[in-house]
Amino acid sequence: MQAQINTVDAALPAGLALKVATLQSLLARIAAGHSPATLASSLSIEDMVVTDAILSRRHAIEIFTLDTGRMHADTLALVDAIGQKYDYAVKVYRPEPRAVTQYVTVHGRDAFYESVDLRKRCCEIRKVEPLKRALAGKRAWLTGMRREQSTTRTELEVQSFDAVYGLEKFNPLADWSEDEVWTYLRARNVPYNALYDQGYRSIGCAPCSRPVVTGEDVRAGRWWWEQPDSKECGLHVGPDGKLVRSKVDA
Numbered sequence: 001m002q003a004q005i006n007t008v009d010a011a012l013p014a015g016l017a018l019k020v021a022t023l024q025s026l027l028a029r030i031a032a033g034h035s036p037a038t039l040a041s042s043l044s045i046e047d048m049v050v051t052d053a054i055l056s057r058r059h060a061i062e063i064f065t066l067d068t069g070r071m072h073a074d075t076l077a078l079v080d081a082i083g084q085k086y087d088y089a090v091k092v093y094r095p096e097p098r099a100v101t102q103y104v105t106v107h108g109r110d111a112f113y114e115s116v117d118l119r120k121r122c123c124e125i126r127k128v129e130p131l132k133r134a135l136a137g138k139r140a141w142l143t144g145m146r147r148e149q150s151t152t153r154t155e156l157e158v159q160s161f162d163a164v165y166g167l168e169k170f171n172p173l174a175d176w177s178e179d180e181v182w183t184y185l186r187a188r189n190v191p192y193n194a195l196y197d198q199g200y201r202s203i204g205c206a207p208c209s210r211p212v213v214t215g216e217d218v219r220a221g222r223w224w225w226e227q228p229d230s231k232e233c234g235l236h237v238g239p240d241g242k243l244v245r246s247k248v249d250a
């Protein structure tokens with residue numbers, strides 16, 4: 001199907017307007033052919049682009065986020081901002097309190113600084129297990145990941161079968177640049193996390209994210225004490241720790 005550029009998006013640079021039309025066309029295809037589908041939103045600038053694209057056309061795609069219990073208030077404030085702008089209630093999943101308590105009691109609240117294993121265990125409890133609940137019964141999930149973001153994402157596909165969770169996975173912004181994301185947000189007056197104005201370029205949990213300086217990788221501020229090739233939280237990796245990828249048809 002030929003992607004159609006609508007009159008609002010025609011004001012965007014030509015290349016971006018075409019990407020927006022392609023995004024809208026893909027969302028329509030997902031809603032029609034892969035329902036129930038859901039966007040896993042970390043409330044990042046990328047996820048806000050996809051959120052706006054979904055809600056401005058009311059595509060039948062659910063949006064959820066994971067409140068790990070360690071988020072910045074500025075990040076969670078976006079749940080209310082989305083509610084106000086789009087009259088939509090983002091679904092919020094939280095970790096199992098008992099698992100959190102056990103981790104904190106045995107290892108300490110901030111034990112993730114001590115080793116990659118303890119960091120991954122914390123992510124498993126606070127992110128991966130809630131994600132499994134969020135994806136249960138779904139036929140497809142979407143993310144706002146982009147290839148440019150880090151060395152772990154250079155081969156990211158727009159569509160693949162996620163063998164770990166057993167459903168289709170879509171990364172509709174895989175080929176978008178960071179500049180294109182900002183141009184879209186500003187052109188459409190989409191709300192975004194105020195921390196980006198303080199030097200953050202990728203935002204996760206508060207104790208595991210920090211601002212980056214010019215020249216650093218977008219995700220350099222995430223788990224900055226670890227090597228670049230271990231910097232995924234488990235939401236997007238298989239048992240080998242690598243990004244999940246398989247069949248490509250988009």
Ligand code: SF4
Binds near residue numbers: 068112126
């Ligand atoms: S990002 Fe940090 S605080 Fe958040 S779940 Fe992972 S290790 Fe825990």
